[in-house]
Amino acid sequence: MSANNPAAAELFGLLSAFWQPPDELFWHNLADGAVDAELANFSQLAGFSTLSPSRTSFQHTLPPLDALRLFYLRCFIGIGKQSALPVESIYKKWTDDPTARLPIAGSTGYLMGDPALHAKYLLDHYQLQVPPDYRMMPDHLLLLLELLSFLLENRPVAEADLFLRQHFDWLDSFAEALEAIDPENPEDVIAKRFYQLALCNLKQSVQCQLAKYDQVH
Amino acid sequence: MRKISRRTFLQVAAGSAAVGVAAPQLLDMKAFSASIVDAPVSKIPTYCNGCSTGCPMFAFEKNGRLWKVEGHPVGMKNYGTLCARGHGVAADLYNKDRVRQPMKRGADGKFQPISWDQAFKEIAEKLAAIIDKNTGNSVAWMAHGGKDTYGAMFLDEIGSPNFITHYSTCFTSKTNAWDKMVANQLTIDIRRSKYMLFAGRNYGGAIIPAAMKQLTEARAQGRKIVVVDPRLCELAKIADEWIPIRPGTDLAFFLGIAHTLISENLYNKNFVQKYVFGFEEFWAANRDFSADKAATICDIPAAKIREIARDLAKNAPAAFLDPGYHGLHNHYINSTQIAQANVIVNALLGNFYQPGGLLPTARPPLGSLKLPKRLQPEKGPRADGAGVANEYPTVETSRGIAQHMPELIAKGKIKAVFLYHFNPLRTAPDPEYQKGLAKADLVVSIPIDWNESSYYAAHYILPEHYFLERMEAPKAVSGNISHDYPQIAIRMPAVKPLHDTKPLLDIMQGLTKAMKIDDLYPFTVEDEIQAALAPLGIDKSRLQTEGCIELATPLKPGFPEKEGKPACGTFTGKIEFSIGAFKLHGRLGVPTWIPPLVSPKAADEFRLIHGKQPWHSHSQTNNTPYLLEMTKSYNGTWMWMNRSRAEKLNIKNGDTVTVESKIEYPGQSARIVKKAMQVKVTDMLYPECVWVPSAHGCFSPNMTYGYGKGANYNDFAASRVESLSGGCMVQEVIVKVRKGAV
Numbered sequence A: 001m002s003a004n005n006p007a008a009a010e011l012f013g014l015l016s017a018f019w020q021p022p023d024e025l026f027w028h029n030l031a032d033g034a035v036d037a038e039l040a041n042f043s044q045l046a047g048f049s050t051l052s053p054s055r056t057s058f059q060h061t062l063p064p065l066d067a068l069r070l071f072y073l074r075c076f077i078g079i080g081k082q083s084a085l086p087v088e089s090i091y092k093k094w095t096d097d098p099t100a101r102l103p104i105a106g107s108t109g110y111l112m113g114d115p116a117l118h119a120k121y122l123l124d125h126y127q128l129q130v131p132p133d134y135r136m137m138p139d140h141l142l143l144l145l146e147l148l149s150f151l152l153e154n155r156p157v158a159e160a161d162l163f164l165r166q167h168f169d170w171l172d173s174f175a176e177a178l179e180a181i182d183p184e185n186p187e188d189v190i191a192k193r194f195y196q197l198a199l200c201n202l203k204q205s206v207q208c209q210l211a212k213y214d215q216v217h
Numbered sequence B: 001m002r003k004i005s006r007r008t009f010l011q012v013a014a015g016s017a018a019v020g021v022a023a024p025q026l027l028d029m030k031a032f033s034a035s036i037v038d039a040p041v042s043k044i045p046t047y048c049n050g051c052s053t054g055c056p057m058f059a060f061e062k063n064g065r066l067w068k069v070e071g072h073p074v075g076m077k078n079y080g081t082l083c084a085r086g087h088g089v090a091a092d093l094y095n096k097d098r099v100r101q102p103m104k105r106g107a108d109g110k111f112q113p114i115s116w117d118q119a120f121k122e123i124a125e126k127l128a129a130i131i132d133k134n135t136g137n138s139v140a141w142m143a144h145g146g147k148d149t150y151g152a153m154f155l156d157e158i159g160s161p162n163f164i165t166h167y168s169t170c171f172t173s174k175t176n177a178w179d180k181m182v183a184n185q186l187t188i189d190i191r192r193s194k195y196m197l198f199a200g201r202n203y204g205g206a207i208i209p210a211a212m213k214q215l216t217e218a219r220a221q222g223r224k225i226v227v228v229d230p231r232l233c234e235l236a237k238i239a240d241e242w243i244p245i246r247p248g249t250d251l252a253f254f255l256g257i258a259h260t261l262i263s264e265n266l267y268n269k270n271f272v273q274k275y276v277f278g279f280e281e282f283w284a285a286n287r288d289f290s291a292d293k294a295a296t297i298c299d300i301p302a303a304k305i306r307e308i309a310r311d312l313a314k315n316a317p318a319a320f321l322d323p324g325y326h327g328l329h330n331h332y333i334n335s336t337q338i339a340q341a342n343v344i345v346n347a348l349l350g351n352f353y354q355p356g357g358l359l360p361t362a363r364p365p366l367g368s369l370k371l372p373k374r375l376q377p378e379k380g381p382r383a384d385g386a387g388v389a390n391e392y393p394t395v396e397t398s399r400g401i402a403q404h405m406p407e408l409i410a411k412g413k414i415k416a417v418f419l420y421h422f423n424p425l426r427t428a429p430d431p432e433y434q435k436g437l438a439k440a441d442l443v444v445s446i447p448i449d450w451n452e453s454s455y456y457a458a459h460y461i462l463p464e465h466y467f468l469e470r471m472e473a474p475k476a477v478s479g480n481i482s483h484d485y486p487q488i489a490i491r492m493p494a495v496k497p498l499h500d501t502k503p504l505l506d507i508m509q510g511l512t513k514a515m516k517i518d519d520l521y522p523f524t525v526e527d528e529i530q531a532a533l534a535p536l537g538i539d540k541s542r543l544q545t546e547g548c549i550e551l552a553t554p555l556k557p558g559f560p561e562k563e564g565k566p567a568c569g570t571f572t573g574k575i576e577f578s579i580g581a582f583k584l585h586g587r588l589g590v591p592t593w594i595p596p597l598v599s600p601k602a603a604d605e606f607r608l609i610h611g612k613q614p615w616h617s618h619s620q621t622n623n624t625p626y627l628l629e630m631t632k633s634y635n636g637t638w639m640w641m642n643r644s645r646a647e648k649l650n651i652k653n654g655d656t657v658t659v660e661s662k663i664e665y666p667g668q669s670a671r672i673v674k675k676a677m678q679v680k681v682t683d684m685l686y687p688e689c690v691w692v693p694s695a696h697g698c699f700s701p702n703m704t705y706g707y708g709k710g711a712n713y714n715d716f717a718a719s720r721v722e723s724l725s726g727g728c729m730v731q732e733v734i735v736k737v738r739k740g741a742v
């Protein structure tokens, strides 16, 4: 059984773009409503009928590109007061290895945890090449979403299903970390809202896809 | 179907979609995690970076990650163990607050990532313009720790004399006095000593694991340990005796001991006759400084001072007064004289180069690369004034003065500053003053984490590999405590670099290449290892496997002599009680009593002193979550206050108080600093002072774990320079304390 939901693959692929460092092209696509339209289209094609249309109006919540960039740097790269790295390992126990003797073994908050090792294993297995900057952060949200998109488009349902269930169960913790960021200026407020919206959209899309898999089961 | 184009980060190979089904159990993360538990483990030698002790250790790698760390059994500083800090800093490899890629501060003051090549290009251009206009003398390299050769080579190439270490914020009066009086920094021989006196030195706080093991054994064997300290420090807890002293008066205590030894004829006359220069000068200047006089100053009864002196003499030469470290050797106006008096007390015991007394460190004869000579510009006088006539002529030029850099920048003497693992904004006095570093035309920081200096002052941040990610040339394992055989250790990379960082050699090669300086570093670390090992006859691969090796040639005790004459390396070949360089510059050559600069007087006034906690290395570890958990459990950010004083101020254990000091600079109006701190009320502290741990007060917002926790002694002190050795005198500070938050 393969090619389980190509429209969802497109949708998650598009959602991954939100977690990339903001660039001009994507910002223009957001500003002229093209992203909203495409999200709506893919959601419908993917059968995600429960997605609220208001959730996808990024065009009207978009901050200026510079503000988006600054917020991204501060919050998701970690340059500046407070951060909420979109990296799975940070929000999960570092390792399940009962023999690990590092003091952080059972703690959250660290990079390169078991989720990263697993993501790396999957990326290697599917022969997907990661750009050098992300090689040691294979569980970065944008890579997880691209990998999900790949699985949805190319691989048996079981593989995408399991991946979705196991690697996207930390989004609530990430949302909490994002919520805790104090905006430094009015544009920050808009940028924060923009990313919260993107995350909300992502969470709903994940739920919709999971619901689909539940139906199959 | 897709209408808009977007970037994708994953490159899909032609056959990606068609790869076989992964082993089902490995698609499942839990099963995957279970499956990697039995992965092979590699054991990689390195040495710890948690403090300057540098304990040799093994890092164990599994699945490409650090799995555990263990002390190296051969290491003479740790005997197979690591302290809590060692474990904490190892785990910090995965701390999210590391600087993960090069950074540049934009016009808006905010940092932006920048590529290495672009950073090198921009720094090279800016530096070239600065050197063109102001010569290389306007560039400074400030480093924490020992002399790193790459930075020094760079300064030689551009013609800058300004290699500056952190020592002037740590223990520079000790190195200065000992180099001038003894031409060596001797170490204590705990294992063979019968009587050990420690003043201002806490091996249980500033831990050296092997020292603590030896001291615990000594105690169990009935050998005597006496600790003189205003606070019942961790070492005092295992000592035979804790003797509280009025802070700032250790010099009086040492002079009182020396007086007793001489006036009661207890000193080793043979040794003094043969190996000491300047005894009469010392005695003439201190003949009146009896134990009774010392007692009135230091608040230790004269009888106790005499008892200690007699016990030391009884057990000499297998007895010592520990040469000390950070505690006393920087923080007072009389710190240089404290170090001088320390040498004198030990020399009177005749314990130099003697088992059970003081022994030199056993050093391996490491080789070095033979590099072609280069035509290099002449250097001017040092900008910090170290070794410069009419400035700080007696300060060691090999270490310099770090704390007044903002003033040098304001005066236009320094235009560009490199900070290599050095964070003066937190570790030097008065952070507001230290922020003046940012006014240099160019500040380049080479750190691991987002320390305060990088965050507030750097224009560029060039992050270095973590110590577990890098290879370094072999180093001697030595210092502080004696060991009979020389040892070497090597640092090998335990894991692949996690982030877009570089080792220092690569950074310097990149930068100099961009500056069009040809082949300043025409070697690799492997070449350095080969060169270092050549005289030892040790194979590189053996060291890279074993990690720490002990050499077979033992250290020989006995005062160094040449053709039957003393030859310890000083001008006279003897231990010089009187420092000629001091006299040359109009100062006394021998130590005499000098009162502290300030003294608390009013009911709410205290001298502010500080010290290390066993689980922190000053502020270096103040963003290490594992260690901060210990801080939390032990109320480790609290300020200690004596119970009798607390009661008078109606302060109870756990209360929040306002700690206030006045910071003054000549020609400027005074600034009042106020910080809120919680108080530990205790009987275990001398009443005139309050004590704060040295670790806390992190104010870099990017250090998210430590940010805003506690206050730091440097918050309350003005930046000053002690004229003989360059120390920063941060315990010459009076704070006012009142109940209630700021």
Ligand code: SF4
Binding pocket: B048, B049, B050, B051, B052, B053, B054, B055, B078, B081, B082, B083, B084, B085, B086, B087, B207, B208, B209
């Ligand atoms: S004493 Fe502790 S922190 Fe210092 S080097 Fe040794 S293990 Fe590391």
